Amino acid sequence: KNEVEQSPQNLTAQEGEFITINCSYSVGISALHWLQQHPGGGIVSLFMLSSGKKKHGRLIATINIQEKHSSLHITASHPRDSAVYICAAVNTGNQFYFGTGTSLTVIP
Amino acid sequence: DAGVIQSPRHEVTEMGQEVTLRCKPISGHNSLFWYRQTMMRGLELLIYFNNNVPIDDSGMPEDRFSAKMPNASFSTLKIQPSEPRDSAVYFCASSLATGGPYNEQFFGPGTRLTVL
Numbered sequence: 001k002n003e004v005e006q007s008p009q010n011l012t013a014q015e016g017e018f019i020t021i022n023c024s025y026s027v028g029i030s031a032l033h034w035l036q037q038h039p040g041g042g043i044v045s046l047f048m049l050s051s052g053k054k055k056h057g058r059l060i061a062t063i064n065i066q067e068k069h070s071s072l073h074i075t076a077s078h079p080r081d082s083a084v085y086i087c088a089a090v091n092t093g094n095q096f097y098f099g100t101g102t103s104l105t106v107i108p
Numbered sequence: 109d110a111g112v113i114q115s116p117r118h119e120v121t122e123m124g125q126e127v128t129l130r131c132k133p134i135s136g137h138n139s140l141f142w143y144r145q146t147m148m149r150g151l152e153l154l155i156y157f158n159n160n161v162p163i164d165d166s167g168m169p170e171d172r173f174s175a176k177m178p179n180a181s182f183s184t185l186k187i188q189p190s191e192p193r194d195s196a197v198y199f200c201a202s203s204l205a206t207g208g209p210y211n212e213q214f215f216g217p218g219t220r221l222t223v224l
Contacts, residue, residue: 043215
């Protein structure tokens, strides 16, 4: 069983749609990261959060510690948002657990 | 700022050869991370350093892997001897951390390693 589960694995959306990617984890965490990996392979750290909600532009990340669940939302999606989104949980022992990623394709 | 710099970007070598991957973190950052990404296993953390000191190397797969950080501006990941199953993309990332891997990380472009 994976410590971090992401859903969906693949997602196709029309430009402008509101998108939600989910991440559930089974370990006690100190922090949770959301990463974006572009088709060319480069990785960008989007958010690091340990509680509540963070917003950056059209991206919003939320976390519910009690439910061990985090979501990444993209409002007004755009083709340039097409990428693989990875969540990573960091437990209290500083160990990383990675989800397998959600591949998002936004169609114009 | 040049960001995290990794070299080489691509490496093709034969099984049994020694491979050295290099990373220059962002100036002023005090934490450095080495990751490996494969299709089968996804992204994995191999080791991370805080203030040049290895904090957690539990992700290093075998004794064939070793990592060093001789100073704040340079780190190496060495594989000796290399095996075909080591073929992967190796990422280096750095952050300005205050006592744990809880801060935003900046990733390098990765080194794509192919072991024949």
